[in-house]
Amino acid sequence: MARRVAVIGAGYAGLAAAVELAAAGRAVDVFEASRTLGGRARSVEIEGMTLDNGAHILVGAYRETLRLMCLVGADPQRTLRRHPLRLEYPGDLRIAAPSFAIPVPAPLHLAWALLLARGLSFAEKFAAIRFMRAIESQGFRLPQDMPAAQLLAAHEQSERLRHYLWQPLCVAALNTEIEHASAQVFLNVLRDSLAAERAASDLLLPATDFSSLFPEPAARFVEAHGGTLHRGLRVDTVQRGAKGYTLDAGGERGPYDEIIIGVAPYHLPKLIAALPELAALNETVHALVWEPIVTAYLAYPPAVRLPFPMIGVAQGCAQWLFDRGSLCGQPGLLAAVISAHGRHEDLGNDALARRIHGEIARVVPALPPPLWSRVIVEKRATFACTPGMQRPAMATALPGLWLAGDYVAGDYPATIEGAVRSGIAAAHAALAH
Numbered sequence: 001m002a003r004r005v006a007v008i009g010a011g012y013a014g015l016a017a018a019v020e021l022a023a024a025g026r027a028v029d030v031f032e033a034s035r036t037l038g039g040r041a042r043s044v045e046i047e048g049m050t051l052d053n054g055a056h057i058l059v060g061a062y063r064e065t066l067r068l069m070c071l072v073g074a075d076p077q078r079t080l081r082r083h084p085l086r087l088e089y090p091g092d093l094r095i096a097a098p099s100f101a102i103p104v105p106a107p108l109h110l111a112w113a114l115l116l117a118r119g120l121s122f123a124e125k126f127a128a129i130r131f132m133r134a135i136e137s138q139g140f141r142l143p144q145d146m147p148a149a150q151l152l153a154a155h156e157q158s159e160r161l162r163h164y165l166w167q168p169l170c171v172a173a174l175n176t177e178i179e180h181a182s183a184q185v186f187l188n189v190l191r192d193s194l195a196a197e198r199a200a201s202d203l204l205l206p207a208t209d210f211s212s213l214f215p216e217p218a219a220r221f222v223e224a225h226g227g228t229l230h231r232g233l234r235v236d237t238v239q240r241g242a243k244g245y246t247l248d249a250g251g252e253r254g255p256y257d258e259i260i261i262g263v264a265p266y267h268l269p270k271l272i273a274a275l276p277e278l279a280a281l282n283e284t285v286h287a288l289v290w291e292p293i294v295t296a297y298l299a300y301p302p303a304v305r306l307p308f309p310m311i312g313v314a315q316g317c318a319q320w321l322f323d324r325g326s327l328c329g330q331p332g333l334l335a336a337v338i339s340a341h342g343r344h345e346d347l348g349n350d351a352l353a354r355r356i357h358g359e360i361a362r363v364v365p366a367l368p369p370p371l372w373s374r375v376i377v378e379k380r381a382t383f384a385c386t387p388g389m390q391r392p393a394m395a396t397a398l399p400g401l402w403l404a405g406d407y408v409a410g411d412y413p414a415t416i417e418g419a420v421r422s423g424i425a426a427a428h429a430a431l432a433h
Contacts, residue, residue, distance in 0.1 A: 005258040005430055006031065006247060008235050008271065011039020012065075012416050013404040014262025015218040016423030017430075018227060019068055024431055027226035029256075030219070031249055033234035037215035040264065040381060041416060046297060046374050052210045053376055054295045055322050055335045057172075057310065060202035061193045062417040064424055069214055072221040079208050081309065081327055085113060085194075085201040089314040090307055090363040093119035093164045097201065106198040107132075124161050131155045132195065140191040142184050145387035148174075151183040168312055168319065174385040174413040175291045175339045182387045188411045205309055205327050239274045240398065258430040262404040262423060265392075266290075266380055277397045284392045288407065292345075293381035294338040296356050297324075298370040302331035307363065316359040317344040317352065332371075334360060349375040382414030383407050394425050400433055402426040 007018045010032035021028045036042050044053050058065060058080065069076050076082075084097040095117040098104045104112050110132065114125045134155060142151070148170050152162055167178045173189045174181045193201050206213055219229045235249040244255035261271060265285045272278045296318070306323040313319060318336035325331035336356045338344050344352055353373035361367040383389070391409040394402055404426040405419060412418035 004244070004254070004256045005029070005260065006245070006254070006256045007260045007262055007404075008238070008247070009039065009262035009264075009404075010034075010037045010215060010219065010229065010231075011262060011264075011405075011419065012041060012214065013406065013408075013419040013423040013426075014039070014260065015215050015222075016064075016068055016420040017260045017262060017404050017427040018222045018423075019072055019218050020424050020427035021430065022222045022225035022227050023071060024427075025225075026431070027228075028222060029253070030222060030227065030229045031233050031235045031247065031253075032229070032231055035232045036211055037219055037231075038211040039262075039419075040378060041210040042215070043209035043211035044376070047299065047372060049330060049333070050209045050212075051297060051324075051333075051335075052295070054293050054378055054381065055320070055337045056206070056210065056416060058204035058206070058416060059193055059200065060204060061196060061200040062204070062415075062420075065214070065417050065420045068218070068420060068424075072214070072217040074212075074214055074217040076204070079206065079213055080204040081207050083203045083205065083309070085109075085203060086308065086310075087165065087168065087312060088308055089119070089164060089312040092314045093117065093312075095120075095165065097198075104198070106200075107195060109198045110194055110201070119164070120160065124158050127155075127157060128161055128165060131157060132190070135187055135190070136195055140187040140195070142187065145182055145184040147179055147387060148181040148183040148186045149179045151186075152178070164312075164314070171319065171339045173415065175293060175382040176385045176413075177340050177342075180384065180386050182385050182389065182413075184387070185385050185411070185413050189413065192411075203310065205322070207327055207329075209328075235271065237274050238271050238401070240401075245401065258400045258402070258433065260402045260404050260423075260426045260430060262426075264380070265383070265405060265407045268403075275398060275401075278401075281392055281396055284390055285407075287390065289384040289386070290380040291340045291382050291384045293340075293378045294344060294352070294375065295378075296336040296338075296353055296373060296375045298334050298336070298353060298357060298360065298373045300332040300334065300368060300370055304332045304334070304364060304367065306334065311363065313359050316356075317342070317347070318356045318359050321360065321363075336360075349377075385413045394422060395429060400430070402429050
């Protein structure tokens with residue numbers, strides 16, 4: 001008989017695990033407390049529109065996410081808008097890789113982008129290229145982790161390079177300010193994006209909401225392969241007995257031979273409270289420090305557009321602006337994203353929306369007042385990705401009980417790709433066990 005497997009949590013990690021199990025012929029039970037799938041990257045309804053609880057992007061290096069999207073029928077060609085690497089701060093800086101029509105292979109496409117960048121001196125351009133060549137020669141490995149800012153200072157990266165290039169990339173990927181972010185994890189990101197094949201650095205901007213992007217097609221795939229998705233059913237505790245694991249979810253469920261826990265880490269202690277063997281895991285999770293992500297939606301008349309679907313904000317509270325009209329067919333709707341802790345936390349939601357409106361007005365001429373605005377704050381969006389931090393392993397001290405999530409130990413920071421890879425790894429472990 002096939003071993004029974006349950007997945008707790010239908011975010012990107014849990015559903016990646018469930019899809020991988022289903023593809024291997026296992027009928028898996030998935031439990032999700034919410035009616036909406038996607039975890040911390042999910043859809044929300046605001047003013048009659050389907051939006052997201054936070055604006056996220058993907059890049060071409062997200063190979064496993066793209067593979068699973070194809071597997072479950074969520075065609076990335078339809079659901080994602082692919083653009084060559086482009087970092088633009090209107091009036092201040094523009095770094096753009098050559099268009100797809102110009103066949104410049106990696107890593108020359110990055111050199112092209114830097115050498116033709118607007119807003120950087122020749123000395124700064126060559127300093128950035130020199131930095132990339134130096135860390136590549138070291139295999140993108142450091143003898144000892146350190147803050148990313150310290151690494152950049154050691155390689156003589158100017159304040160302007162830090163502000164417009166390295167800090168935005170670091171904060172976007174690690175959700176941690178560059179003064180505190182792990183240099184080693186940042187190098188892992190650079191290794192697999194800017195320094196990999198050309199397509200790896202492409203920007204993949206979602207053309208749909210994040211529940212429709214992968215979770216909903218994944219759920220249909222799991223159910224089509226004999227699995228069951230229990231929406232709106234919260235698992236309170238996991239218990240272990242002679243016949244396997246049981247779940248307290250409005251009554252006893254199970255027994256299961258394998259359990260994959262794919263919930264946010266701050267929900268983990270309650271789930272495993274009845275498993276004293278996992279006391280050390282509880283301590284590791286309790287030691288994690290959290291970083292927020294703020295997303296502000298501002299609605300304008302349909303004619304309002306950004307100069308590019310995604311642009312940066314220089315010297316502002318917002319860090320990135322997204323044109324939902326260009327991306328998702330919601331004309332006039334702009335999304336602003338602020339990662340990590342910062343001065344924006346001193347403002348109330350209305351004051352923050354007004355500040356962001358003023359920042360948008362610097363790049364959109366004759367901008368009218370917004371028709372409405374909404375600010376969404378995820379206070380514990382990701383863990384703070386700092387040097388040498390301890391992340392729990394995928395395998396726990398109990399046989400057949402595995403962890404999946406963007407916080408689980410791995411090369412990547414708390415990203416969608418990191419969550420998906422952890423789910424795949426947990427599924428493979430369960431299958432092997």
